[in-house]
Amino acid sequence: MYINFxxxxxxxxxxxxxxxxxxxxxxxxxxxxxxxxxxxxxxxDTCVHRGGSLGKGKVIGSHLACPYHGWRFDGAGKCAHIPxxxxxxxxxxxxxxDSYPVIERYGIVxxxxxxxxxxxxxxxxxxxxxxxxxxxxxxxVVFELNGYFERSIENGLDPSHNExxxxxxxxxxxxxxxxxxxxxxxxxDITIGAVPPDLNTLQYGHLRNDDKPSTxxxxxxxxxxxxxxxxxxLSDENIFVQYFFEQPIDDHRTRIFFINMRNCMLxxxxxxxxxxxxxxxAEEDIRLVEELNPVRTPESSTKEILITGDECIGxxxxxxxxxxxxxxRIDLPALNETAGDIAYAIPSxxxxxxxxxxxxxxxxxxx
Numbered sequence: 001m002y003i004n005f006x007x008x009x010x011x012x013x014x015x016x017x018x019x020x021x022x023x024x025x026x027x028x029x030x031x032x033x034x035x036x037x038x039x040x041x042x043x044x045d046t047c048v049h050r051g052g053s054l055g056k057g058k059v060i061g062s063h064l065a066c067p068y069h070g071w072r073f074d075g076a077g078k079c080a081h082i083p084x085x086x087x088x089x090x091x092x093x094x095x096x097x098d099s100y101p102v103i104e105r106y107g108i109v110x111x112x113x114x115x116x117x118x119x120x121x122x123x124x125x126x127x128x129x130x131x132x133x134x135x136x137x138x139x140x141v142v143f144e145l146n147g148y149f150e151r152s153i154e155n156g157l158d159p160s161h162n163e164x165x166x167x168x169x170x171x172x173x174x175x176x177x178x179x180x181x182x183x184x185x186x187x188x189d190i191t192i193g194a195v196p197p198d199l200n201t202l203q204y205g206h207l208r209n210d211d212k213p214s215t216x217x218x219x220x221x222x223x224x225x226x227x228x229x230x231x232x233x234l235s236d237e238n239i240f241v242q243y244f245f246e247q248p249i250d251d252h253r254t255r256i257f258f259i260n261m262r263n264c265m266l267x268x269x270x271x272x273x274x275x276x277x278x279x280x281x282a283e284e285d286i287r288l289v290e291e292l293n294p295v296r297t298p299e300s301s302t303k304e305i306l307i308t309g310d311e312c313i314g315x316x317x318x319x320x321x322x323x324x325x326x327x328x329r330i331d332l333p334a335l336n337e338t339a340g341d342i343a344y345a346i347p348s349x350x351x352x353x354x355x356x357x358x359x360x361x362x363x364x365x366x367x
Contacts, residue, residue, distance in 0.1 A: 001026045001248050001330045002323050003346055004114030005224040006124040008245040008257045012107045015040055020064055022055025027250045027335050028346055031055035035062040041075035042111040044098040044345040048358035094356040098348035107140045108257050115347040122186045125223045127243055129261040138260040138275050147289040149226055149248040150297045155289050156228040157220050157316055159192045160309035165284050181311045189221035190312035222316055238264045251332050252295055327367050334363035
């Protein structure tokens with residue numbers, strides 16, 4: 001797992017001004033709440049007084065109050081009120097918790113979990129089809145799997161498993177010779193052609209065999225370590241683009257926020273049928289990922305054999321290695337070994353150059 005990327009926290013509708021929400025991401029608990037202006041805030045969950053869970057507290061105006069002794073923290077993570085102190089008493093400078101940059105897009109609350117300044121952060125993934133004429137989004141769906149998020153992302157990047165794991169319509173056959181892989185600073189993209197099936201057997205779209213879809217094929221990509229984009233192109237007029245924003249709960253549980261965009265079958269009555277089709281495919285993938293051994297990606301490339309069709313897997317792992325070399329990888333053995341003994345926080349942008357932090361920084365590889 002890696003700091004310094006954007007992670008989904010919850011659905012927009014889940015975060016209200018009535019009560020905070022406690023979530024766990026990257027093995028650490030966080031507290032999310034809306035202030036009186038309606039703005040979302042995400043803080044480290046642990047109160048620095050006596051370890052109370054802020055995510056189990058109360059929203060009071062623009063503050064989040066700890067349920068243990070009532071300490072109130074603002075959206076920047078600063079303690080603004082300690083009930084036991086008098087009006088002339090000074091709030092300790094160390095009375096603060098980490099606060100993380102937050103954005104709301106596509107019905108999801110995202111938080112940047114890391115300490116990079118704004119001009120150095122990876123950009124959040126854009127969904128260019130959102131709210132565009134000629135495109136429709138299915139209802140946002142959230143599901144979980146008992147598996148490590150890297151294995152889930154790699155499954156999505158793998159084109160060759162589809163004909164064995166999924167009941168592909170029309171017996172689609174991939175063309176390995178058409179594989180093309182391109183990489184950027186924050187991700188990798190793989191495109192691959194396929195032999196068009198008997199189009200009359202397709203359960204969605206409005207293609208006919210005489211449409212001659214020369215563009216038939218698919219592409220998949222990752223953005224950062226935890227976001228997957230899959231494009232299924234039946235023709236220029238029949239395109240499905242799927243976005244999977246993955247939330248690593250810990251090293252063996254993952255929550256996935258799924259958006260499906262399409263430029264065909266735009267009538268609302270098609271939503272349920274198409275979503276059921278997509279969820280069936282997701283369930284087939286989940287069953288596979290949950291049984292992988294080892295659970296986490298092998299540390300050594302000699303412990304698995306990568307061949308044609310695995311090009312994007314290798315590129316993804318190179319990106320992960322580069323982010324580890326930057327000091328962004330969480331030291332899972334150290335985290336698991338000390339869990340319960342140390343209150344950890346993911347370092348926030350206020351940490352560099354700041355002092356007097358009570359909560360320990362989550363252990364990172366090489367630091």
